[in-house]
Each structure stands twice: as C-alpha cells, then as structure tokens.
Amino acid sequence: MFARYSLVIQPSPDVVLEVKAMKEHLSSKIGWYHSKNSMAHLTINEFEAPVNESDKIAHHLHSIASYLSSETVCFNHFDTFPNGAFFLAPDATSKLFLKDILRQVHEEFRYPTVLKNNEPHISIGRRLQEEQLQIAHALFDSPSLSFLCDRIALRIFNTSRKQFDIVSEFVFQGKTKGGTPLTLF
Template sequence: MENRYSLVISPPETIIDLVKIMKNELAHEIGWFHSKNSLAHITINEFMANENEIESIKKQLDTICESLKPVFVCLNSFDHYPNGAFFIAPDTVSKIALKQIMKHINQSFPIKTIFKNNEPHLSIARKLTSENISKSYRLFSKPIDLKFECKSIALRLFNPKIKQFEIIAYFELRNNPKPTFEQGTLF
C-alpha cells in the first residue's frame, strides 16, 4: 500500500507555536479553514511511496542533503496567492537561499512527485475567500519578523486518522561539497 509523504522545512518549536496561535486567532475571526491544524512548515514536495521503498528513499535524501548548506531564514511579511492561500513570506535573501535548497532537492529527488513547490512560504491558511483574506490582513496588521537557521529538512508521513502529516525523519544539511559518489577506475 502506498502512503503519502512530504518533504518540508520545519521551523523551530517557537515559530511552530506562534503560528499555531495565529491560526487559532484567525479561526476565532473567520471560523474553520484549510490547513488550520497543520503545523507550520515550508513545503518542498509531496510524493507517494510504499513502506518497502521508504528506507531507500531516506538514504537517498541523506545523500541529497550532504552538500546542502544551512541557511538563515527571515520571514517578515504577510502575503497571499490568488488561490486563497494566506502566508508569511521570506525576505528576498531568504527566498533566494530557500529556492536553491528546494530546487536542488526537487532536481535530485529520484521519486516521482505529486507536487513540487518552488515558491517558499509558510502558510497560515489555504483556500480563503477574498473577504477572509482581507480579514486576515486586518487581523495580522502588526509587523512580523521570524528568524531561524534552516539546518535540516523533514520527511513527513500523512496520518489518515488525524488527517495531518507527521514528521518521521530529519535530514541534516551538512555543507559537504565533496561529491558523495565518485566513479573510479579499476586499472
């Protein structure tokens, strides 16, 4: 049986807790919304795999992350997409750094993905009406400035019982520029 997985950048608990509070404040204002119970994260991709494949995928992810360098991330503005997603956006420098990480992972990832993200953002809500997006901007009118060091990516497994993804593994960004696989000759 295939399971649904996602690769994400997971911020520290302090940011996860703050975003959880923000989601609760928004729910108090507008009622339930998509991603209300989802823990704060920046999605890289989503894919399907069976239990027999996942250990091999974990090894491949470890190899992919070998050469990636940790980056400092600053999320400092609210924004939205036309599809109704309301989110916290990274500053320009962070966006470039995160896009490089996401691009490297998505290009190196050996499994067919069902979704690839190339626009880093930390969602607060999804599929909002234009009226609820306006309410979101009014509710979160104060400046925001969240900072953390992205030192790993997380692998999450979708749990159908709670209808949420849960982190099952982390992969450290080790900044090792030396190629992991070197082709040699026998003679």
C-alpha cells in the same frame, strides 16, 4: 502498500508555536479554515511510494541533506496566492536561499512527485474567501520570524488525523561534491 509523503523544510519549534498561535487567532475571527491544524512547514514536494521503501527514501534524503548548507532565514511579511492562500513570506535574501534549497532538492530527488513547490512560504490559511483574506491582513502586524534553516523533514500522511506526521529529519551537513571543501582564497 503505498503511502503519501511530504518533504518539507522544518522551522524551529519556536516558529512552529508562533505560527500555531497565528492560526488560532485567525480561527477565532473567521472560524475553521483549510490548513488551520497543519504544523508550520515549507513544502518542498509531495509524493507516493511503497511503505516498504521508507529506509531507501531516508537514505536518499540523508544523502541530499549532506550537501545542503544552513542559513538563518527571515519571514517579514504576509502575502496571498490567487487560490486564497494567506502565508508568511521570506525577505528577499531568504527567498533566494530557500529557492536554491528547493531547486537542489528537486534536482536530486529521484521519486516521482505529485506536487512540487518552487515558491517558499509558510501557510497560515488556504482556500480563504476574499472577505477572510481581508480579515487576515487586518488582523496581523508585520511579522518578524526567523530560524536557522538547517534541515528537511520527511512526513507521512496520517489518514486518521488527516495531517502529515514527521517520520524523520535530515540535518544539512554542507559537504561539497567531490569531497574537497571549497575555499575562497
């Protein structure tokens, strides 16, 4: 039996709550919309794999995370994609760091993906109409959300709730390949 999985960067609980409040506020003005009930995250990829391989997947992700390093990231503005997505976007420094995390995970991840994200963002809404996007832009001031980006999370699609549920989290350990720490001097 196959399951649909999502690999994400998981923000801190306080950022998750702030994004949930933003989604609720937008919903109070435009009604229900796509992504309204989705917990805040930054998608890395989505893939399908046999359910009985979950331990292998977890071991693989633990290995990937062991070589990733943590850094505080800041989301300081809203933006949109042409497909009607309204999202929180990272500042320039955070964007570079997050893109590097995405690149490293994509390079090391050995399961075939059905979706691969290269543009770090936290969705507020998806598939919004132009009028809804205008309302969203007018509704919010410039955000200032930050969190320590120190983990990736494996999520599995819950067919009852029609949302992904977190299965496991993998904390970055900042190891260097080859076992020798890098030094500047």
